[in-house]
Amino acid sequence: MAIALRVTTSDARGRRERLAASSPRIYSPLDWHGETGLNSTHPAGVALEMRWLQPLYHRLSGRPELLHALEQETGLRRTDPSDRSLLDHASLCHLLEQLHAAGEPHACAWLALQFDASVGSGQVYFLRSCAQLRELLAELMTNQPLMLPLGYFGFFIDLGADSFELRLQPYRPPARLAEQLLAEGALAWLKRILDLSLSICTVPMAARSMAPPAPCAEPLEALLGAPVQFGAPHGTLRYPARLLDQALPGGNPRIKHAMRAGFVAQLRNSDAPRPLSRRLIGCLLTHDGAGAGRASIEGMASRLGLSGREMRRQLMAEGMRFAEIHNAHRRRQAFQLLVQEGAPVEAVVRSLGYASRASLERAFATWFDTTPALARQARLQLAALAIDEDWSDPVPLLRMLPPSIHGPVDAAACLQDLEQPATPILQAYLLGLANRAEYGGHMLDDASGLAGQLRPARLGQLVQGLQLQAGPGRPVAALEPLWHARLAALARLPGLPWFDALSADEQRRTRQDLARYELGALLMYRLVGAPYGRLLGEAAAWPRARVLEQERLHFGLDRHVAGAMLLSAWGLPRRVIHTQRAASHPATPAARRLAALYEPPGSP
Structure with a gap:
């Protein structure tokens, strides 16, 4: 769902410096956790800006001796809002434990509830542009490795009939009291995100904290407004299910779409915990292809403070290779710049470090089974139909179909169930996501490899996040024959020689x-609406070739060209894109065999 950021050679460094200067920090960099996609060398590893600790002076104004001790022993000091200096992780842990011993066990949670929307690289500004709370929570879930502060957690949502539970699950048990208190603070920050985004103050139904119970003047129950179970294996907040469809006052899909690239840029230039692959992508985005030539592993390693050998070793430990990450980055950037943004080809040649226009166009054809000019033409035809939102967003397509997977299920197994209406969309989108440079750039064209590349816990989060965002949906009656036709086509396969x-x-x-043969038809309906639905109704018994001809005549392109564009935008490999593109004018035996399975009964 993240859109690649366009960074040209002329403004990359200046933009990076401006973003870095404007991005509030609550994180410090950490190592990549090979199993979870997060950090492992220090399970909390948080360095907090001193300015966010200033409310403690007001809270403890009646205890000057405690404040003096904290200043002497932890480095706490008074400062002004413009000071970005950090209290390091060890000192922060010592501070929280000292406060706990002094009768302030929930100080971290209290501080998190004082944060404003600028904390965390401005993530709240982006999140509250979502239309509904379910959409906000889905963004948190699908972007969790970068978005959650104090972030050594998995973020999950357990949906029930009348309530939902937000859960922060640590990737390894906390080793000291301070880590339990930081986990409690992260839970309070989740509540604060909801309070800042909704038009009402959210009151949980119940909560659980990993920290032990402790006597104090202001218990955690008073801070959260709900009964709390202490000593739990993970932190949770439970809310009424009706809040999921609560409209956010700042919700605006066009603003959200416009903000996404800038938000991703802020995260890439923040001090959030990031794996080596993501830090490497940040270097590739700001690499001056014209001045420095093709990016090399030695050059990128040097910018990250590593030797080429160290980078190879770390990438290998993560199951990744520099060449695959670099190629996946170029592939995504080429489509973004040439097709989505319409950048001049020669400028993209220089930006991506190609030797010539011909070499870029050869690479583009290898990736997308077409030329930049033809892909841009198809994009312009889509633009003539399109709304001002992200036309490649899979969620609106999911909303047009009957819901399928819900609740805590084995996502890898469910993604193989092609009889579910939404499975082809989920499969295709997640295949493209898994092929991105962030996940190593190793190209998959078979959904059976998703769990290996994305890892089971992350795959489950992504599936549940997409379905949470889609919600119960509003199935479109005009599209129902399409997925019935898919079921019939799949049923015809066994026994064919x-x-x-x-x-x-x-x-x-x-x-x-x-199964994904008709994805382009869903996109066409999303962009065109009722006129496309009427054509589908009129053409129910027409031969396939006539239907596609009428689509091109009325809308400038047919469903298979639209489908190829969608799969290209998502990042699927050439073989998958070619199968979709070839269906537009089936000329090969393989293309004709698949097309024949979708011919209506009685067609010649």
Whole structure:
């Protein structure tokens, strides 16, 4: 769902410096956790800006001796709002434990509830542009490795009939009291995000904290407004389910779409805990391809304070290779700059470090099964139909279909169930996501590899986040025949001589290709609306070729060209894109075989 940031060679460094100067910090960099996508060398590792600790002076104004002791022993000091100096992690932990011993066990949670919307690289400004709370929570879930502060947690949402529970799960048990108190603070920050985004003050139904119970003047129950269970294995907040559809006062899809690239840029230039692959992408985005030539592992390693050997070793430990990350980055940037933004080809040649226009165009054809000019033409045809939102967002497509997977399920197993209406969309989008440089850039074209590349916990978060954002949906009656036709096409495969002759892997990929055959039709309906639905109704018994011809005549392109553009924007490999593009004018035996499965009964 993140959109690649356009950074040209002329303004990359200046933009980076401006963003770095304007981005409030609550994190410090940490190492990548190979199993979870987060940090492991220090489970909390948080360095907090001193200015965010200033409310303690007011809270403890009646205890000057405690303030003096904290200043002497932890480095706490008075400062003004413009001071960005940090209290390091060890000192912050010592501060929290000292406050706990002095009868202030919930000071971290209290501080988190004082934060304003500028904390955390301005994440709240982005989040509250969502339309509803469910959309906000889905953004937190799907972008969790970068967005959650004090962030050594997995973020999960357990949906019930009348309530939902936000859960922060540490990736390893806290080793000291301070880490439990930081976890409690992160839980309070989640509540603060909701309070800052909704038009009402949210009051949880119940809460759980990992910290032990402790006597104090202001218990955690009073801070959160709910009964609290202490000593829990993870922190939770439970809210009424009706809040999920609560409209956010700042919600605006156009503003959110416009803000996304800037928000991603702020995160890339913040001090948030990031894996080496994400830090490497930040270097690639600001690499001057024209002045420095093709990016090299030695040059990128030097910018990150590593040797080339150290970078290779760290990437290898994560199952990644520099060449694949670099290639995936170039692929995504080429589509973003040439197709989405319409940048001049020669400028992209220089920005991405290609030797010539011809070499970039060859790479583009290898990636997207077309030329930059033809892809841009298709994008302009979509733009003539399009709304001012992100046309490649999968969530509006999910909302047009009956819901499928819900609740805490085995996402990897459910993603293989092609009879579910939403599975082809989830499969295709997550395949593209898994192919991005952030996940190593190793190209997948088979959904069976998703759990290995994204890891099961992350895959589950992404699936649940997308479905949470889609909500119950409003199935479109005009589209119902499409997924019934998909079920019929899939049912016809077994027993066909050409299909039975395929290997097991080829059969699985063919089933996936067939299941997402009509993705472009969903996109066309989203962009065109009722006129496209009327055409689908009129054309129910028409031969396939006539339907596609009428789509091109009325709307400038057919569903398969639109589908190829959608799969390209999501990041799927050339083989998958070619299958979709070839369906527009089936000329090869393979393309004709798939098209025949979607012909209406009685067609010649």
